[in-house]
Amino acid sequence: xxxxxxxxxxxxxxxxxxxxxxxxxxxxxxxxxxxxxxxxxxxxxx
Amino acid sequence: xxxxxxxxxxxxxxxxxxxxxxxxxxxxxxxxxxxxxxxxxxxxxxxxxxxxxxxxxxxxxxxxxxxxxxxxxxxxxxxxxxxxxxxxxxxxxxxxxxxxxxxxxxxxxxxxxxxxxxxxxxxxxxxxxxxxxxxxxxxxxxxxxxxxxxxxxxxxxxxxxxxxxxxxxxxxxxxxxxxxxxxxxxxxxxxxxxxxxxxxxxxxxxxxxxxxxxxxxxxxxxxxxxxxxxxxxxxxxxxxxxxxxxxxxxxxxxxxxxxxxxxxxxxxxxxxxxxxxxxxxxxxxxxxxxxxxxxxxxxxxxxxxxxxxxxxxxxxxxxxxxxxxxxxxxxxxxxxxxxxxxxxxxxxxxxxxxxxxxxxxxxxxxxxxxxxxxxxxxxxxxxxxxxxxxxxxxxxxxxxxxxxxxxxxxxxxxxxxxxxxxxxxxxxxxxxxxxxxxxxxxxxxxxxxxxxxxxxxxxxxxxxxxxxx
Numbered sequence: 001x002x003x004x005x006x007x008x009x010x011x012x013x014x015x016x017x018x019x020x021x022x023x024x025x026x027x028x029x030x031x032x033x034x035x036x037x038x039x040x041x042x043x044x045x046x
Numbered sequence: 047x048x049x050x051x052x053x054x055x056x057x058x059x060x061x062x063x064x065x066x067x068x069x070x071x072x073x074x075x076x077x078x079x080x081x082x083x084x085x086x087x088x089x090x091x092x093x094x095x096x097x098x099x100x101x102x103x104x105x106x107x108x109x110x111x112x113x114x115x116x117x118x119x120x121x122x123x124x125x126x127x128x129x130x131x132x133x134x135x136x137x138x139x140x141x142x143x144x145x146x147x148x149x150x151x152x153x154x155x156x157x158x159x160x161x162x163x164x165x166x167x168x169x170x171x172x173x174x175x176x177x178x179x180x181x182x183x184x185x186x187x188x189x190x191x192x193x194x195x196x197x198x199x200x201x202x203x204x205x206x207x208x209x210x211x212x213x214x215x216x217x218x219x220x221x222x223x224x225x226x227x228x229x230x231x232x233x234x235x236x237x238x239x240x241x242x243x244x245x246x247x248x249x250x251x252x253x254x255x256x257x258x259x260x261x262x263x264x265x266x267x268x269x270x271x272x273x274x275x276x277x278x279x280x281x282x283x284x285x286x287x288x289x290x291x292x293x294x295x296x297x298x299x300x301x302x303x304x305x306x307x308x309x310x311x312x313x314x315x316x317x318x319x320x321x322x323x324x325x326x327x328x329x330x331x332x333x334x335x336x337x338x339x340x341x342x343x344x345x346x347x348x349x350x351x352x353x354x355x356x357x358x359x360x361x362x363x364x365x366x367x368x369x370x371x372x373x374x375x376x377x378x379x380x381x382x383x384x385x386x387x388x389x390x391x392x393x394x395x396x397x398x399x400x401x402x403x404x405x406x407x408x409x410x411x412x413x414x415x416x417x418x419x420x421x422x423x424x425x426x427x428x429x430x431x432x433x434x435x436x437x438x439x440x441x442x443x444x445x446x447x448x449x450x451x452x453x454x455x456x457x458x459x460x461x462x463x464x465x466x467x468x469x470x471x472x473x474x475x476x477x478x479x480x481x482x483x484x485x486x487x488x489x490x491x492x493x494x495x496x497x498x499x500x501x502x503x504x505x506x507x508x509x510x511x512x513x514x515x
Contacts, residue, residue, distance in 0.1 A: 015083060016331070016508060016512075018083035018086070019083055019086045019504045019505075019507060019508035019511070020504065020508075021087070022086055022087050022089075022090035022091075022500055022504055023090075023497070023500055023501050023504050025090075026090060026093075026094065026496065026497055026500045027497050027500075030493040030494070030496065030497055033493060034379075034382075034490060034493055037486070037490050
């Protein structure tokens with residue numbers, strides 16, 4: 001029933017995902033950057 | 047059966063909260079050149095650009111040391127006069143609430159409390175400093191009583207104030223703000239003038255007890271929820287009223303000195319979370335969740351009115367926890383950068399970065415309320431009891447909804463959110479480069495704060511958009 005409700009209301013909440021997208025992009029980019037920094041930090045230290 | 051209950055609840059809500067529905071200003075048709083969600087993308091771009099700019103152009107701490115300049119000295123009589131005005135305004139509001147017309151929109155009390163006090167003072171504080179402090183009625187009463195007691199009794203016969211427990215910190219203020227927000231957003235009789243007046247008296251009594259136990263200044267700076275709340279916004283102002291001196295400082299500088307005592311992060315999370323819930327509760331997402339929550343409470347035996355309040359209470363608390371959780375996530379991320387800073391230390395030392403965000407949320411959600419409903423002061427001042435009197439000849443004044451368009455309000459809201467979060471980034475960056483030994487670690491730590499700021503901005507714009515649909 002919950003799944004049905006979610007699908008039925010897709011038209012209402014899909015635009016909400018557009019507000020989430022910048023967060024996903026920024027967090028993804030920052031995570032990659034943090035991972036790259038930690039690797040280069042490790043290289044510096046070796 | 048559940049559907050019937052939900053419909054009954056919704057009907058009760060609609061009947062019980064007609065003023066609440068219009069309490070946050072009218073939302074007219076917006077004429078925007080781009081879809082609203084694109085503003086969130088633009089805001090995120092501005093924040094990323096600000097982050098890069100700060101990382102490259104702001105290499106040393108600039109805000110950590112307070113640089114104030116005293117520009118004026120104020121006469122002692124001004125302090126007394128402001129206190130008298132504050133007590134008189136408080137007394138008039140209470141009297142209007144108790145003795146006046148019990149229709150919320152016809153009585154002075156609800157507008158004074160929800161518009162001028164709750165929304166107007168944060169705006170004034172951010173611009174002109176801690177303007178509430180000299181007018182604080184319970185502080186003025188406590189000081190008056192203290193002065194009288196000092197004159198009548200021997201100084202050594204008066205008991206000393208108790209030491210304020212460190213673990214209490216700002217927690218009394220957290221409870222106070224949460225209760226007020228609950229009354230404003232959840233309580234079905236929120237606009238009942240006499241109930242508001244009674245609650246105001248109860249609040250004043252608690253403050254007087256707190257001040258008598260722990261000292262006026264101590265309680266005011268920690269336990270008096272509204273004094274603490276307004277003071278946080280005042281710290282963003284370039285004006286600082288210190289005793290009888292007026293000093294100027296750089297904007298944002300005042301908030302850097304915020305002492306992160308117990309409850310500070312909880313207070314700021316409560317401020318942002320409750321404002322967020324105000325927007326969220328007007329959107330379609332909440333409209334689809336609320337009936338299920340109401341049905342749950344109806345099924346376990348509550349009546350429709352209480353089921354509605356309980357559902358709203360769950361939503362309110364959940365939103366506060368979400369905001370607190372987002373901040374804690376950012377802090378946990380910062381913790382991974384190392385240099386030996388604990389998460390609780392980081393949470394406290396970066397708590398001040400949430401203050402401009404809290405102000406941005408207040409502006410975004412309540413600007414229209416202040417602009418539109420604030421005009422009601424003109425006719426309510428002439429007819430405070432709602433009995434048809436016309437003391438100042440403005441009793442027939444009306445609210446002019448054309449002073450600003452819905453599109454104009456949207457731009458103010460977006461501008462406030464972006465500016466507030468950029469200010470948060472500036473404060474976080476300045477604190478990070480002061481705290482971390484290497485500039486690289488400072489920047490890495492701020493990746494997480496950037497993520498927090500972008501999340502709060504997107505959340506804020508989504509809430510506004512949902513409320514405007």
